[in-house]
Structures are given as structure tokens and as C-alpha cells.
Amino acid sequence: MVLLLPNKSLSFAILCLLLVHHVNTGILSFSKITTNCTGGNYIDSSIFSTNLNSLLSTFNSKSSYSNYTYQTSGTVYGLFFYTGDLSQDNCQACIQSAIKNISEKCPSSKQAIIWYDYCELRYFDTNFFGFPDTNGFPMINPYENTSSSRPIEVMSQLVKEAPSQQPVMFSYRGFPPESLYALAQCSSYLTTEGCSCCLTTILANIKACCTMRKGWRYLATSCWIRYEATSFLQNLQGTYIELT
Ligand SMILES: *[C@@H]1O[C@H](CO)[C@@H](O)[C@H](O)[C@H]1NC(C)=O
Ligand SMILES: *[C@@H]1O[C@H](CO)[C@@H](O)[C@H](O)[C@H]1NC(C)=O
Ligand SMILES: *[C@@H]1O[C@H](CO)[C@@H](O)[C@H](O)[C@H]1NC(C)=O
Ligand SMILES: *[C@@H]1O[C@H](CO)[C@@H](O)[C@H](O)[C@H]1NC(C)=O
Numbered sequence: 001m002v003l004l005l006p007n008k009s010l011s012f013a014i015l016c017l018l019l020v021h022h023v024n025t026g027i028l029s030f031s032k033i034t035t036n037c038t039g040g041n042y043i044d045s046s047i048f049s050t051n052l053n054s055l056l057s058t059f060n061s062k063s064s065y066s067n068y069t070y071q072t073s074g075t076v077y078g079l080f081f082y083t084g085d086l087s088q089d090n091c092q093a094c095i096q097s098a099i100k101n102i103s104e105k106c107p108s109s110k111q112a113i114i115w116y117d118y119c120e121l122r123y124f125d126t127n128f129f130g131f132p133d134t135n136g137f138p139m140i141n142p143y144e145n146t147s148s149s150r151p152i153e154v155m156s157q158l159v160k161e162a163p164s165q166q167p168v169m170f171s172y173r174g175f176p177p178e179s180l181y182a183l184a185q186c187s188s189y190l191t192t193e194g195c196s197c198c199l200t201t202i203l204a205n206i207k208a209c210c211t212m213r214k215g216w217r218y219l220a221t222s223c224w225i226r227y228e229a230t231s232f233l234q235n236l237q238g239t240y241i242e243l244t
Helices: 008-014 047-062 088-105 150-164 192-209
Strands: 015-019 034-041 068-073 076-082 109-115 119-124 136-140 170-175 180-186 216-220 223-228 239-243
Touching: 034 088, 047 068, 047 076, 047 088, 047 119, 076 088, 088 109, 088 119, 136 192, 150 170, 150 180, 150 192, 150 223, 180 192, 192 216, 192 223
Parallel strands: 170 239
Antiparallel strands: 015 239, 034 109, 068 076, 076 119, 109 119, 136 216, 170 180, 180 223, 216 223
């Protein structure tokens, strides 16, 4: 495979770095993309229900100062994470919507996942920490196609980079002249290897269905990839890289 994004030292030689400060200060509006409610029902006022409420309330306060969390409350295992480009204010707003909506959409479920554009919340009655879960779904832009191989080339690079990013396994690129914006992200309970395995799997899923689409995502339980022709990235204090 030909990689058009060379390694870092090479890129400084032949690429022009454009510094773009794009700071989004407003609060985004968050509507859920989908939910997956499984695992049977718990009973109101049970120990499970008490533990779950306590976990969600901890998440509510943690979302104001933490990039991600995974923790247990009794026998309930849970986590949230949001994309590495989101501001703390927006993180909190996203997680608060998720907490509200997960209770409405998955009432009494012992296992639930809710996906948003920029964050995900999950709780289970079994220990899932450390296991990459590639169950999920693709999304496409149905209105426009492309014959360019660049989105896949760029995403292949991000899939290689994201697992080694710390503390948040998140990698992105924006190429404004090419109308190409992309990110790869893992949930933070994964190891570097688990993240790599998850991202590689969902990239293969996209290759199998969607490369002709001008805009696609794959949102798995443990990792995400997203490519769009218009910028969806928030708060990029880093660099956009433009090919010269
Ligand atoms: C979130 O992660 C970024 C690095 O990806 C870090 O610079 C920032 O301090 C973190 N914020 C919090 C609240 O931990
Ligand atoms: C989700 O939560 C938001 C508030 O955070 C609320 O406005 C919306 O109605 C909720 N949607 C559902 C489907 O529960
Ligand atoms: C929902 O969960 C079930 C059971 O774990 C799984 O088989 C399915 O693939 C999940 N769906 C999504 C969209 O993750
Ligand atoms: C894009 O390509 C797919 C698969 O070839 C086709 O089904 C679809 O109609 C095309 N959409 C547009 C907007 O051209």
C-alpha cells in the first residue's frame, strides 16, 4: 500500500505546516445516535439499581474534570469517554445528556451503551474492562460518493497512530484544501494492543462496505473512526497539515 502520509521527519521536509487555531467556545447540542440495551432487566430498588444510580452520579460529576473514566460500583462496571478534541464544557454536556437518555432508552437494562457524535457511555453487569468490543455499526453520507483513496490512506495512518497516544488514544487530521477531516479514537480502558486490534477491525469493516462514500464512520463499542468532507473537529489547537 502506498502511504501518502510519510513519517514525521519526512513530513517536516516535504509538507507545509499550517497553524490554524480553531477554538470552539459554544456548547454543542447533543442528540444520541443509537443505543444498545441488552442483558435482561433489573428490578427497581434492587442493589443493582442502587449501584447503577451511584455510578451514574459519579460519572456526572467526573465529566466536569476528567477526559474519561472506567470504574465499578458494586457489580456494575461502567465507563464514559469522549473524543479527544472536545472541550471540558462540551464533555460534561454530552455525558449529562447520555446519563439522562440511557435511563430513558434502556429502562431497567442490566447492560446498556449509548453513542453520541462525540461521546459514549456504557455500563454492564459483567466485567468488560480490557476486552476490545468491535460490535457496532457503520454510518455513511448517502448523498455524495468519491473515488478518492485518500480518506482510507489517511485513516490507515490514524489507526496506526492512535493506540500510542496518551492519555487519550485519539488521533486526527484535517486537510482543508482536500475537504478531508478524520479521527480515530479508542475507549481508554483498552491496552495499546487492544486499541490497535479494535481500530484495525473496524477499518476493515469500512473497507468492506463504504469506501466509495464521501463521509463515513464506524462506531464500535470500544473504538471509533470517522471521516467527513466538512470539519467536525472541535478545539484544534494543533496543526492542520496541508500537502504542498
Ligand atoms: C484531557 O486530555 C488532554 C490530552 O489529550 C490533556 O491535555 C488534558 O489535560 C486532559 N484534561 C483533563 C481534564 O484531564
Ligand atoms: C435526551 O436528553 C436531553 C437532555 O439532555 C433531552 O432534551 C432529550 O429529550 C433526551 N432524549 C431522549 C430520547 O430521552
Ligand atoms: C448489541 O449487543 C448485542 C449483544 O451483545 C450484539 O450482538 C450487537 O452486535 C450489539 N449491537 C451493536 C450495534 O453494537
Ligand atoms: C454511491 O455508490 C453506491 C454504491 O455504488 C450507490 O449505491 C449509490 O447510489 C451512490 N450514491 C450516489 C449519491 O451517487
